[in-house]
Amino acid sequence: MIEVKDLHKSFGDAHILKGITTSFDKGKTNLIIGQSGSGKTVFLKCLLGLFEYEAGTISYDGKIFSNLSESEKRDLRAEIGMVFQGSALFDSMTIAENVMFPLQMFTKMSKSEMEDRADFVLKRVNLPEAHNKMPSEASGGMQKRVAIARAIVNNPKYLFCDEPNSGLDPKTAIVIDNLIQEITDEYQITTVINSHDMNSVMEIGEKIVFLKNGLKAWEGSNKTIFKTDNASVTDFVYSSNLFKKVRKMYIEENE
Amino acid sequence: MTYLHNIGAYFLMIAEMFRKPTKWSVMRQLILKDIDDLIIGSLGIIAFISFFVGGVITIQTALNIDNPLIPKYLVGFATRQSVILEFAPTFTSIIMAGKVGSFITSSIGTMRVTEQIDALEVMGINSLNYLVFPKTIALMLYPFAIAVGMFLGILGGMAACVFGGYSTLADYILGIQTDFDSFHVIYAFIKTFVFAFVLATIPSFYGYYMRGGALEVGKASTTAFVWTSVVIILLNYVITGMLLG
Numbered sequence: 313m314i315e316v317k318d319l320h321k322s323f324g325d326a327h328i329l330k331g332i333t334t335s336f337d338k339g340k341t342n343l344i345i346g347q348s349g350s351g352k353t354v355f356l357k358c359l360l361g362l363f364e365y366e367a368g369t370i371s372y373d374g375k376i377f378s379n380l381s382e383s384e385k386r387d388l389r390a391e392i393g394m395v396f397q398g399s400a401l402f403d404s405m406t407i408a409e410n411v412m413f414p415l416q417m418f419t420k421m422s423k424s425e426m427e428d429r430a431d432f433v434l435k436r437v438n439l440p441e442a443h444n445k446m447p448s449e450a451s452g453g454m455q456k457r458v459a460i461a462r463a464i465v466n467n468p469k470y471l472f473c474d475e476p477n478s479g480l481d482p483k484t485a486i487v488i489d490n491l492i493q494e495i496t497d498e499y500q501i502t503t504v505i506n507s508h509d510m511n512s513v514m515e516i517g518e519k520i521v522f523l524k525n526g527l528k529a530w531e532g533s534n535k536t537i538f539k540t541d542n543a544s545v546t547d548f549v550y551s552s553n554l555f556k557k558v559r560k561m562y563i564e565e566n567e
Numbered sequence: 568m569t570y571l572h573n574i575g576a577y578f579l580m581i582a583e584m585f586r587k588p589t590k591w592s593v594m595r596q597l598i599l600k601d602i603d604d605l606i607i608g609s610l611g612i613i614a615f616i617s618f619f620v621g622g623v624i625t626i627q628t629a630l631n632i633d634n635p636l637i638p639k640y641l642v643g644f645a646t647r648q649s650v651i652l653e654f655a656p657t658f659t660s661i662i663m664a665g666k667v668g669s670f671i672t673s674s675i676g677t678m679r680v681t682e683q684i685d686a687l688e689v690m691g692i693n694s695l696n697y698l699v700f701p702k703t704i705a706l707m708l709y710p711f712a713i714a715v716g717m718f719l720g721i722l723g724g725m726a727a728c729v730f731g732g733y734s735t736l737a738d739y740i741l742g743i744q745t746d747f748d749s750f751h752v753i754y755a756f757i758k759t760f761v762f763a764f765v766l767a768t769i770p771s772f773y774g775y776y777m778r779g780g781a782l783e784v785g786k787a788s789t790t791a792f793v794w795t796s797v798v799i800i801l802l803n804y805v806i807t808g809m810l811l812g
Contacts, residue, residue, distance in 0.1 A: 362685060386587070386691040389690060390690070392689060392690075394689045394690075396682045396686060397682070400681060400682040400683050401683075402678075403683075416590075416592075417590060417690065472689075
Protein backbone atom coordinates (compact mmCIF):
# COMPACT_ATOMS: atom_id res chain seq x y z
CA MET A 313 0.00 0.00 0.00
CA ILE A 314 1.20 3.48 -0.84
CA GLU A 315 0.02 6.38 1.31
CA VAL A 316 0.37 10.02 0.36
CA LYS A 317 -0.16 12.80 2.89
CA ASP A 318 -0.46 16.52 2.10
CA LEU A 319 1.93 16.44 -0.87
CA HIS A 320 3.10 19.80 -2.22
CA LYS A 321 5.28 20.35 -5.27
CA SER A 322 6.22 23.59 -7.01
CA PHE A 323 8.36 24.58 -9.98
CA GLY A 324 9.50 28.13 -9.27
CA ASP A 325 6.34 30.15 -8.66
CA ALA A 326 4.09 27.50 -10.17
CA HIS A 327 2.44 25.48 -7.37
CA ILE A 328 1.65 22.20 -9.15
CA LEU A 329 0.54 19.85 -6.36
CA LYS A 330 -1.38 21.64 -3.62
CA GLY A 331 -1.66 19.19 -0.77
CA ILE A 332 -2.72 15.79 -2.10
CA THR A 333 -3.73 13.13 0.42
CA THR A 334 -4.70 9.68 -0.81
CA SER A 335 -3.72 6.03 -0.73
CA PHE A 336 -3.21 3.29 -3.31
CA ASP A 337 -4.29 -0.21 -2.31
CA LYS A 338 -2.38 -3.44 -2.67
CA GLY A 339 -3.73 -5.90 -5.26
CA LYS A 340 -5.81 -3.20 -6.94
CA THR A 341 -5.43 -1.15 -10.10
CA ASN A 342 -5.37 2.43 -8.84
CA LEU A 343 -5.93 5.09 -11.48
CA ILE A 344 -4.90 8.73 -11.36
CA ILE A 345 -7.02 10.67 -13.82
CA GLY A 346 -7.40 14.31 -14.74
CA GLN A 347 -7.07 16.79 -17.56
CA SER A 348 -3.73 17.64 -19.14
CA GLY A 349 -1.93 20.03 -16.80
CA SER A 350 -3.77 18.79 -13.71
CA GLY A 351 -0.51 17.52 -12.17
CA LYS A 352 -0.85 13.77 -12.90
CA THR A 353 2.64 13.28 -14.31
CA VAL A 354 4.26 15.42 -11.60
CA PHE A 355 2.37 13.39 -8.98
CA LEU A 356 3.53 10.11 -10.52
CA LYS A 357 7.14 11.34 -10.72
CA CYS A 358 6.97 12.38 -7.03
CA LEU A 359 5.68 8.90 -6.18
CA LEU A 360 8.60 7.38 -8.09
CA GLY A 361 11.13 9.64 -6.38
CA LEU A 362 12.11 11.30 -9.67
CA PHE A 363 10.98 14.71 -8.33
CA GLU A 364 11.68 16.03 -4.86
CA TYR A 365 8.72 17.67 -3.15
CA GLU A 366 8.58 20.58 -0.71
CA ALA A 367 6.12 19.18 1.82
CA GLY A 368 4.16 16.05 2.64
CA THR A 369 5.03 12.37 2.89
CA ILE A 370 4.89 9.33 0.65
CA SER A 371 5.10 5.98 2.39
CA TYR A 372 5.52 2.55 0.84
CA ASP A 373 4.04 -0.07 3.20
CA GLY A 374 4.82 2.18 6.14
CA LYS A 375 8.31 3.23 5.00
CA ILE A 376 8.41 6.99 4.50
CA PHE A 377 10.41 7.55 1.31
CA SER A 378 12.03 10.85 2.33
CA ASN A 379 13.30 9.29 5.60
CA LEU A 380 15.10 6.44 3.84
CA SER A 381 18.87 6.37 3.38
CA GLU A 382 20.30 6.24 -0.16
CA SER A 383 20.85 2.48 0.04
CA GLU A 384 17.33 1.93 1.42
CA LYS A 385 15.93 4.03 -1.43
CA ARG A 386 17.91 1.90 -3.89
CA ASP A 387 16.51 -1.28 -2.31
CA LEU A 388 12.99 0.13 -2.50
CA ARG A 389 13.46 1.09 -6.15
CA ALA A 390 14.43 -2.49 -6.93
CA GLU A 391 10.85 -3.36 -5.82
CA ILE A 392 9.31 -0.89 -8.27
CA GLY A 393 8.35 -1.68 -11.84
CA MET A 394 7.55 1.14 -14.23
CA VAL A 395 5.86 1.20 -17.63
CA PHE A 396 6.60 4.50 -19.36
CA GLN A 397 4.30 6.27 -21.78
CA GLY A 398 6.67 5.64 -24.69
CA SER A 399 7.74 2.22 -23.27
CA ALA A 400 11.33 3.50 -22.74
CA LEU A 401 12.88 0.24 -23.95
CA PHE A 402 16.66 0.36 -24.34
CA ASP A 403 17.03 0.51 -28.10
CA SER A 404 20.55 -0.92 -28.14
CA MET A 405 19.30 -4.18 -26.59
CA THR A 406 17.10 -6.98 -27.91
CA ILE A 407 13.69 -7.54 -26.35
CA ALA A 408 15.01 -10.43 -24.24
CA GLU A 409 17.97 -8.32 -23.05
CA ASN A 410 15.57 -5.51 -22.12
CA VAL A 411 13.51 -7.90 -20.04
CA MET A 412 16.59 -9.44 -18.38
CA PHE A 413 18.08 -6.01 -17.59
CA PRO A 414 16.64 -5.62 -14.04
CA LEU A 415 17.72 -9.19 -13.22
CA GLN A 416 21.23 -8.47 -14.49
CA MET A 417 21.42 -5.33 -12.35
CA PHE A 418 19.83 -6.51 -9.10
CA THR A 419 20.13 -10.28 -8.83
CA LYS A 420 22.89 -12.86 -8.81
CA MET A 421 21.04 -15.14 -11.22
CA SER A 422 23.05 -17.13 -13.77
CA LYS A 423 22.55 -16.36 -17.46
CA SER A 424 20.36 -19.45 -17.97
CA GLU A 425 18.20 -18.57 -14.94
CA MET A 426 17.73 -15.05 -16.32
CA GLU A 427 16.83 -16.45 -19.73
CA ASP A 428 14.28 -18.80 -18.16
CA ARG A 429 12.71 -15.96 -16.19
CA ALA A 430 12.62 -13.69 -19.29
CA ASP A 431 11.08 -16.55 -21.23
CA PHE A 432 8.42 -16.95 -18.55
CA VAL A 433 7.41 -13.28 -18.37
CA LEU A 434 7.45 -12.85 -22.15
CA LYS A 435 5.07 -15.80 -22.39
CA ARG A 436 2.98 -14.20 -19.63
CA VAL A 437 2.55 -11.06 -21.73
CA ASN A 438 1.82 -13.17 -24.83
CA LEU A 439 5.11 -12.53 -26.60
CA PRO A 440 6.64 -16.00 -26.64
CA GLU A 441 8.68 -15.55 -29.82
CA ALA A 442 9.93 -11.97 -29.69
CA HIS A 443 13.19 -12.58 -27.80
CA ASN A 444 15.69 -11.68 -30.49
CA LYS A 445 13.83 -8.76 -32.03
CA MET A 446 15.03 -5.22 -31.47
CA PRO A 447 12.51 -2.79 -29.91
CA SER A 448 12.41 -0.83 -33.19
CA GLU A 449 11.11 -3.96 -34.94
CA ALA A 450 8.16 -4.29 -32.54
CA SER A 451 4.77 -2.60 -32.86
CA GLY A 452 3.54 -0.08 -30.26
CA GLY A 453 1.41 -2.74 -28.55
CA MET A 454 4.30 -5.21 -28.48
CA GLN A 455 6.61 -2.56 -27.03
CA LYS A 456 4.09 -1.89 -24.25
CA ARG A 457 3.90 -5.60 -23.47
CA VAL A 458 7.71 -5.83 -23.39
CA ALA A 459 7.74 -2.82 -21.04
CA ILE A 460 5.24 -4.63 -18.78
CA ALA A 461 7.38 -7.79 -18.94
CA ARG A 462 10.48 -5.77 -17.95
CA ALA A 463 8.53 -4.10 -15.14
CA ILE A 464 7.35 -7.38 -13.60
CA VAL A 465 10.38 -9.59 -14.25
CA ASN A 466 11.91 -8.91 -10.82
CA ASN A 467 8.63 -9.54 -8.95
CA PRO A 468 7.96 -5.91 -8.00
CA LYS A 469 5.72 -4.95 -5.10
CA TYR A 470 4.71 -1.74 -6.84
CA LEU A 471 3.90 -1.20 -10.51
CA PHE A 472 3.57 2.28 -12.02
CA CYS A 473 2.22 2.89 -15.51
CA ASP A 474 2.25 6.28 -17.21
CA GLU A 475 -0.53 6.36 -19.78
CA PRO A 476 0.00 2.75 -20.88
CA ASN A 477 -2.64 3.04 -23.62
CA SER A 478 -1.46 6.16 -25.35
CA GLY A 479 -0.95 5.67 -29.06
CA LEU A 480 -2.61 2.25 -29.11
CA ASP A 481 -5.69 1.15 -31.05
CA PRO A 482 -8.77 0.42 -28.87
CA LYS A 483 -8.43 -3.36 -29.16
CA THR A 484 -4.75 -3.39 -28.14
CA ALA A 485 -5.51 -0.87 -25.38
CA ILE A 486 -8.03 -3.28 -23.86
CA VAL A 487 -5.48 -6.13 -24.10
CA ILE A 488 -2.95 -3.99 -22.21
CA ASP A 489 -5.54 -2.92 -19.59
CA ASN A 490 -6.59 -6.51 -18.96
CA LEU A 491 -2.99 -7.66 -18.80
CA ILE A 492 -2.15 -5.05 -16.16
CA GLN A 493 -5.21 -5.97 -14.12
CA GLU A 494 -4.50 -9.70 -14.33
CA ILE A 495 -0.89 -9.20 -13.27
CA THR A 496 -1.92 -6.91 -10.40
CA ASP A 497 -4.38 -9.49 -9.13
CA GLU A 498 -2.10 -12.49 -9.74
CA TYR A 499 0.97 -11.09 -7.98
CA GLN A 500 -0.90 -8.83 -5.51
CA ILE A 501 1.00 -5.75 -6.68
CA THR A 502 0.13 -2.17 -5.76
CA THR A 503 -0.48 -0.79 -9.24
CA VAL A 504 -0.77 2.94 -9.95
CA ILE A 505 -1.79 3.99 -13.46
CA ASN A 506 -1.72 7.50 -14.78
CA SER A 507 -4.39 7.70 -17.47
CA HIS A 508 -6.88 9.83 -19.28
CA ASP A 509 -8.30 6.94 -21.26
CA MET A 510 -11.95 6.63 -20.26
CA ASN A 511 -12.12 2.99 -21.34
CA SER A 512 -9.42 2.19 -18.77
CA VAL A 513 -11.30 4.18 -16.13
CA MET A 514 -14.46 2.13 -16.71
CA GLU A 515 -12.73 -1.23 -17.19
CA ILE A 516 -10.01 -1.45 -14.59
CA GLY A 517 -10.44 1.53 -12.26
CA GLU A 518 -10.77 -0.34 -8.97
CA LYS A 519 -9.71 2.87 -7.29
CA ILE A 520 -9.76 6.24 -9.03
CA VAL A 521 -8.16 9.49 -7.88
CA PHE A 522 -9.30 12.52 -9.88
CA LEU A 523 -6.94 15.50 -9.91
CA LYS A 524 -7.89 19.03 -10.86
CA ASN A 525 -5.52 22.00 -10.72
CA GLY A 526 -3.13 20.12 -8.44
CA LEU A 527 -5.80 19.11 -5.94
CA LYS A 528 -7.58 15.83 -5.36
CA ALA A 529 -11.08 16.72 -6.56
CA TRP A 530 -12.66 13.28 -6.17
CA GLU A 531 -11.86 9.71 -5.16
CA GLY A 532 -13.87 6.56 -5.87
CA SER A 533 -14.01 3.54 -8.17
CA ASN A 534 -15.37 2.55 -11.57
CA LYS A 535 -18.58 1.58 -9.77
CA THR A 536 -19.12 4.87 -7.95
CA ILE A 537 -17.98 7.14 -10.80
CA PHE A 538 -21.33 6.55 -12.57
CA LYS A 539 -23.25 7.84 -9.56
CA THR A 540 -21.14 10.82 -8.61
CA ASP A 541 -22.60 14.28 -8.95
CA ASN A 542 -19.19 15.95 -8.60
CA ALA A 543 -19.34 18.46 -11.45
CA SER A 544 -15.58 18.39 -12.14
CA VAL A 545 -15.60 14.62 -12.55
CA THR A 546 -18.73 14.47 -14.69
CA ASP A 547 -17.48 17.32 -16.91
CA PHE A 548 -14.22 15.43 -17.50
CA VAL A 549 -15.32 11.77 -17.63
CA TYR A 550 -18.61 12.29 -19.43
CA SER A 551 -17.46 14.93 -21.88
CA SER A 552 -18.20 12.73 -24.90
CA ASN A 553 -21.77 11.91 -25.98
CA LEU A 554 -20.94 8.22 -25.94
CA PHE A 555 -19.98 8.21 -22.26
CA LYS A 556 -23.01 10.41 -21.41
CA LYS A 557 -25.21 7.68 -22.95
CA VAL A 558 -23.31 4.91 -21.15
CA ARG A 559 -23.80 6.70 -17.84
CA LYS A 560 -27.50 7.25 -18.51
CA MET A 561 -27.96 3.57 -19.37
CA TYR A 562 -26.06 2.50 -16.24
CA ILE A 563 -28.18 4.69 -13.98
CA GLU A 564 -31.41 3.51 -15.63
CA GLU A 565 -30.35 -0.14 -15.27
CA ASN A 566 -29.50 0.28 -11.59
CA GLU A 567 -32.54 2.29 -10.53
CA MET B 568 25.11 33.26 -15.58
CA THR B 569 24.15 30.37 -17.83
CA TYR B 570 27.83 29.67 -18.52
CA LEU B 571 28.66 29.67 -14.80
CA HIS B 572 25.66 27.42 -14.09
CA ASN B 573 26.75 25.01 -16.83
CA ILE B 574 30.32 24.90 -15.53
CA GLY B 575 29.06 24.13 -12.02
CA ALA B 576 26.61 21.51 -13.31
CA TYR B 577 29.40 19.93 -15.39
CA PHE B 578 31.66 19.43 -12.35
CA LEU B 579 28.74 18.12 -10.28
CA MET B 580 28.07 15.63 -13.09
CA ILE B 581 31.69 14.47 -12.95
CA ALA B 582 31.42 13.95 -9.17
CA GLU B 583 28.09 12.12 -9.51
CA MET B 584 29.56 9.89 -12.24
CA PHE B 585 31.84 8.21 -9.68
CA ARG B 586 29.10 7.62 -7.06
CA LYS B 587 27.08 4.41 -6.71
CA PRO B 588 28.96 2.31 -9.26
CA THR B 589 27.21 -0.12 -11.57
CA LYS B 590 27.80 -3.84 -11.08
CA TRP B 591 31.22 -4.74 -12.52
CA SER B 592 29.93 -7.57 -14.72
CA VAL B 593 27.59 -5.08 -16.43
CA MET B 594 30.14 -2.25 -16.48
CA ARG B 595 32.74 -4.47 -18.17
CA GLN B 596 30.36 -5.14 -21.07
CA LEU B 597 29.52 -1.44 -21.36
CA ILE B 598 33.22 -0.49 -21.47
CA LEU B 599 33.96 -3.10 -24.16
CA LYS B 600 31.01 -1.90 -26.22
CA ASP B 601 32.14 1.72 -25.91
CA ILE B 602 35.74 0.79 -26.86
CA ASP B 603 34.28 -0.78 -30.00
CA ASP B 604 32.00 2.19 -30.76
CA LEU B 605 34.33 5.04 -29.85
CA ILE B 606 37.89 3.78 -30.44
CA ILE B 607 37.81 0.88 -32.90
CA GLY B 608 35.03 2.59 -34.85
CA SER B 609 37.15 5.74 -35.19
CA LEU B 610 40.38 4.09 -36.33
CA GLY B 611 39.39 4.13 -40.01
CA ILE B 612 38.74 7.87 -40.18
CA ILE B 613 41.81 8.67 -38.03
CA ALA B 614 44.00 6.51 -40.30
CA PHE B 615 42.60 8.04 -43.49
CA ILE B 616 42.90 11.66 -42.34
CA SER B 617 46.32 11.21 -40.73
CA PHE B 618 47.86 9.57 -43.79
CA PHE B 619 46.72 12.27 -46.18
CA VAL B 620 47.30 15.24 -43.86
CA GLY B 621 50.82 13.90 -43.24
CA GLY B 622 51.27 13.89 -47.03
CA VAL B 623 49.94 17.44 -47.35
CA ILE B 624 52.26 18.74 -44.59
CA THR B 625 55.20 17.22 -46.44
CA ILE B 626 54.21 18.72 -49.80
CA GLN B 627 53.55 22.17 -48.28
CA THR B 628 56.87 22.14 -46.44
CA ALA B 629 58.82 20.94 -49.48
CA LEU B 630 57.23 23.55 -51.75
CA ASN B 631 58.02 26.36 -49.31
CA ILE B 632 61.70 25.44 -49.02
CA ASP B 633 63.28 26.95 -52.10
CA ASN B 634 66.50 28.09 -50.47
CA PRO B 635 69.33 25.69 -51.50
CA LEU B 636 71.02 26.30 -48.14
CA ILE B 637 68.19 24.61 -46.26
CA PRO B 638 68.83 20.87 -46.08
CA LYS B 639 66.32 18.51 -47.71
CA TYR B 640 65.95 16.44 -44.55
CA LEU B 641 64.07 19.39 -43.04
CA VAL B 642 60.93 18.13 -44.84
CA GLY B 643 60.91 14.95 -42.72
CA PHE B 644 61.81 16.91 -39.59
CA ALA B 645 58.95 19.41 -40.09
CA THR B 646 56.45 16.66 -40.86
CA ARG B 647 57.42 14.72 -37.70
CA GLN B 648 57.19 17.79 -35.48
CA SER B 649 53.85 18.94 -36.94
CA VAL B 650 52.26 15.50 -36.75
CA ILE B 651 53.49 14.55 -33.24
CA LEU B 652 53.12 17.94 -31.55
CA GLU B 653 49.90 19.27 -33.03
CA PHE B 654 48.18 17.42 -35.80
CA ALA B 655 47.78 13.98 -34.19
CA PRO B 656 46.82 15.03 -30.65
CA THR B 657 44.98 18.32 -31.20
CA PHE B 658 43.47 18.45 -34.65
CA THR B 659 42.47 14.80 -34.63
CA SER B 660 40.72 15.53 -31.33
CA ILE B 661 38.77 18.36 -32.97
CA ILE B 662 37.71 15.94 -35.69
CA MET B 663 36.80 13.40 -33.00
CA ALA B 664 34.73 16.07 -31.22
CA GLY B 665 32.59 15.96 -34.34
CA LYS B 666 32.51 12.20 -34.78
CA VAL B 667 32.65 10.74 -31.27
CA GLY B 668 31.19 13.84 -29.57
CA SER B 669 28.05 13.99 -31.69
CA PHE B 670 27.59 10.24 -31.32
CA ILE B 671 27.75 10.52 -27.52
CA THR B 672 25.46 13.58 -27.32
CA SER B 673 22.88 12.20 -29.70
CA SER B 674 22.80 8.71 -28.16
CA ILE B 675 22.46 10.01 -24.58
CA GLY B 676 20.12 12.81 -25.70
CA THR B 677 17.86 10.32 -27.47
CA MET B 678 17.81 8.21 -24.30
CA ARG B 679 16.73 11.34 -22.39
CA VAL B 680 13.96 12.16 -24.90
CA THR B 681 12.62 8.61 -24.95
CA GLU B 682 12.63 8.36 -21.10
CA GLN B 683 15.28 5.61 -21.10
CA ILE B 684 17.31 7.64 -18.57
CA ASP B 685 14.19 7.99 -16.37
CA ALA B 686 13.78 4.21 -16.65
CA LEU B 687 17.33 3.72 -15.31
CA GLU B 688 16.73 6.19 -12.46
CA VAL B 689 13.43 4.56 -11.47
CA MET B 690 15.25 1.22 -11.23
CA GLY B 691 17.67 2.86 -8.77
CA ILE B 692 20.59 2.86 -11.19
CA ASN B 693 23.01 5.81 -11.18
CA SER B 694 22.40 6.74 -14.82
CA LEU B 695 25.49 8.97 -14.98
CA ASN B 696 27.71 6.14 -13.83
CA TYR B 697 25.95 3.73 -16.20
CA LEU B 698 26.15 6.02 -19.24
CA VAL B 699 29.14 8.35 -18.87
CA PHE B 700 31.69 6.37 -16.84
CA PRO B 701 32.18 3.55 -19.41
CA LYS B 702 32.64 6.13 -22.19
CA THR B 703 35.27 7.93 -20.12
CA ILE B 704 37.15 4.68 -19.44
CA ALA B 705 36.85 3.57 -23.08
CA LEU B 706 38.31 6.88 -24.26
CA MET B 707 41.35 6.37 -22.04
CA LEU B 708 42.44 4.13 -24.96
CA TYR B 709 42.26 7.17 -27.23
CA PRO B 710 46.06 7.69 -27.05
CA PHE B 711 46.37 4.33 -28.85
CA ALA B 712 44.31 5.75 -31.74
CA ILE B 713 46.45 8.88 -31.70
CA ALA B 714 49.64 6.76 -31.82
CA VAL B 715 48.24 5.09 -34.93
CA GLY B 716 47.51 8.59 -36.30
CA MET B 717 51.09 9.72 -35.58
CA PHE B 718 52.58 6.69 -37.31
CA LEU B 719 50.34 6.98 -40.36
CA GLY B 720 50.82 10.74 -40.59
CA ILE B 721 54.59 10.31 -40.79
CA LEU B 722 54.13 7.37 -43.19
CA GLY B 723 51.83 9.48 -45.39
CA GLY B 724 54.45 12.23 -45.40
CA MET B 725 57.06 9.72 -46.46
CA ALA B 726 54.89 8.40 -49.29
CA ALA B 727 54.16 11.93 -50.54
CA CYS B 728 57.82 12.89 -50.26
CA VAL B 729 59.23 9.89 -52.10
CA PHE B 730 56.51 9.39 -54.72
CA GLY B 731 56.15 13.13 -55.31
CA GLY B 732 59.90 13.48 -55.78
CA TYR B 733 60.32 16.21 -53.13
CA SER B 734 63.31 14.51 -51.50
CA THR B 735 64.86 11.08 -51.17
CA LEU B 736 63.74 8.39 -48.75
CA ALA B 737 67.10 8.62 -46.99
CA ASP B 738 66.69 12.39 -46.48
CA TYR B 739 63.17 11.95 -45.14
CA ILE B 740 64.24 9.23 -42.69
CA LEU B 741 67.19 11.35 -41.59
CA GLY B 742 64.76 14.23 -41.04
CA ILE B 743 62.37 12.26 -38.84
CA GLN B 744 65.34 11.10 -36.72
CA THR B 745 67.00 14.52 -36.39
CA ASP B 746 66.86 16.14 -32.92
CA PHE B 747 64.23 13.67 -31.77
CA ASP B 748 63.07 14.51 -28.25
CA SER B 749 61.05 11.71 -26.65
CA PHE B 750 59.42 14.23 -24.28
CA HIS B 751 57.50 15.58 -27.28
CA VAL B 752 55.74 12.23 -27.56
CA ILE B 753 55.07 12.20 -23.80
CA TYR B 754 53.72 15.75 -24.06
CA ALA B 755 51.45 14.67 -26.94
CA PHE B 756 50.10 11.73 -24.94
CA ILE B 757 49.50 13.87 -21.83
CA LYS B 758 47.44 16.22 -24.01
CA THR B 759 45.63 13.28 -25.53
CA PHE B 760 44.59 11.89 -22.12
CA VAL B 761 43.18 15.29 -21.14
CA PHE B 762 41.39 15.64 -24.49
CA ALA B 763 39.99 12.11 -24.16
CA PHE B 764 38.38 13.09 -20.83
CA VAL B 765 36.95 16.23 -22.44
CA LEU B 766 35.71 14.23 -25.45
CA ALA B 767 33.85 11.82 -23.17
CA THR B 768 32.38 14.23 -20.64
CA ILE B 769 31.37 17.46 -22.43
CA PRO B 770 29.24 15.72 -25.10
CA SER B 771 27.77 13.50 -22.34
CA PHE B 772 26.89 16.63 -20.33
CA TYR B 773 25.00 18.19 -23.26
CA GLY B 774 23.22 14.92 -24.04
CA TYR B 775 22.32 14.12 -20.44
CA TYR B 776 20.91 17.51 -19.47
CA MET B 777 19.10 18.30 -22.71
CA ARG B 778 15.36 18.89 -22.69
CA GLY B 779 12.88 18.69 -25.55
CA GLY B 780 12.58 16.49 -28.61
CA ALA B 781 14.44 15.39 -31.72
CA LEU B 782 15.23 18.96 -32.80
CA GLU B 783 16.87 19.68 -29.43
CA VAL B 784 18.98 16.51 -29.77
CA GLY B 785 20.42 17.99 -32.97
CA LYS B 786 20.97 21.37 -31.32
CA ALA B 787 22.63 19.71 -28.30
CA SER B 788 25.01 17.80 -30.62
CA THR B 789 26.03 21.05 -32.33
CA THR B 790 26.51 22.86 -29.02
CA ALA B 791 28.51 19.94 -27.66
CA PHE B 792 30.79 19.98 -30.70
CA VAL B 793 31.39 23.74 -30.39
CA TRP B 794 32.18 23.61 -26.65
CA THR B 795 34.28 20.46 -26.88
CA SER B 796 36.38 22.11 -29.62
CA VAL B 797 36.70 25.38 -27.66
CA VAL B 798 37.77 23.57 -24.49
CA ILE B 799 40.27 21.40 -26.42
CA ILE B 800 41.84 24.48 -28.06
CA LEU B 801 42.05 26.34 -24.71
CA LEU B 802 43.48 23.33 -22.86
CA ASN B 803 45.95 22.81 -25.71
CA TYR B 804 47.24 26.35 -25.10
CA VAL B 805 47.42 25.88 -21.33
CA ILE B 806 49.10 22.44 -21.46
CA THR B 807 51.59 23.58 -24.09
CA GLY B 808 52.45 26.62 -21.96
CA MET B 809 52.91 24.41 -18.89
CA LEU B 810 54.90 21.58 -20.48
CA LEU B 811 56.86 23.24 -23.27
CA GLY B 812 56.77 26.93 -22.43
